[in-house]
Amino acid sequence: MSKQLHVVSFDNPFPPNYGGVIDVYYKLQALHEIGVEVTLHVFEYGRKRSSELEQLCKQVHYYSRRNFVNPFIGSLPYIVSTRNHAQLLQNLLVNDAPILFEGLHTCFFLDNPALANRTKLVRMHNIEHDYYRKLEEVESNFFKKYFFSKEAERLNKFEPILQHANHVLAISPNDVSELSTRYNNVKLLPAFHANSQVTAQAGQGDFAFYHGNLSVGENDEAARFLVSQVFNDLTIPLIIAGNKPSASLVQMVAQHQHITLLQNATTQKINELTQQAQINVLPTFQSTGIKLKLINVLFQGRWVLANQFMVEN
Secondary structure: OOEEEEEEEOOOOOOOOOHHHHHHHHHHHHHHHOOEEEEEEEEEOOOOOOOHHHHHOOEEEEEEOOOOOOOOOOOOOHHHHOOOOHHHHHHHOOOOOOEEEEOHHHHHHOOOHHHOOOOEEEEEOOOHHHHHHHHHHHOOOHHHHHHHHHHHHHHHHHHHHHHHOOEEEEOOHHHHHHHOOOOOOEEEOOOOOOOOOOOOOOOOOOOEEEEOOOOOHHHHHHHHHHHHHHHHHOOOOEEEEOOOOOHHHHHHHHOOOOEEEEOOOOHHHHHHHHHHOOEEEEOOOOOOOOOHHHHHHHHHOOEEEEOHHHHOO
16 A cells, blocks of 8 residues: 655645755655655645655646735734635545645644544754744834734744644754654654765865845845955955845845845855855854755855854754
8 A cells, every 4th residue: 555645735835946946846856766656735825836846746736825804904824824725625635645734834723623543743954943033133014024023923922822732843953852842742853854975075265155045134244244244355256146135135236246135046146156165154143943045055166155054953
């Protein structure tokens, strides 16, 4: 009899080009390789559908994220209340296979009585309320700052729903330690990623490289730190790659001829730059979760310069 599993993903995991979806996509790949038949449930909001997921999964169901919800009202976290779709529950009830919920984002139905007798697992990519509190600290826009503050409070109140999971799968040792103070069903499941062997190149590069999703305040802050505090007095070329940089970062980069900002770079291009750089510079100012970009550059890059927050887990 074949092994079956439902996986509920907070976003379309293909292409695997940012933190959380990297873990989801390569987990699906690993499950496929050991013969698990996955029924994948995807909340989509902007990323294009592709045939790659059908190649890894027995079935793929898509649900629209309910982005019309007012993010400032309601007791449920916005990232949870917008991922509430009645058809998802109906599709989960088609059989009695175990269910893997990817992140607190997808846990709206975790305590639903209809799933009371099912084996339920929750992958925790972060301590979510800590993560949103850190986003609040680095955000300058008043409305975003207020949203992150309110969301952190709601996530803290919502997190005890994890008591209804049979297994909570934390991504880092630190997260295991913290979650284990509140729940007795926590296990470590390290991050899934694309690397199976070291691909670092011999020779010497002529630039430094930083990459990250710049729409995330944590990454934009790190990039601005590099421009204003590190490379401002250097002549060493720096390339920064990432989507949706802040206006402040764009303006800062424009003042330096030796600093380049690449927007909308493909995963292939980022991997090439990681390998070609003489040094990958990876500062961060929060230690939540696990930093998949660090794992990538350790496999792919030459030299790596990181701070304590980046390597903490």
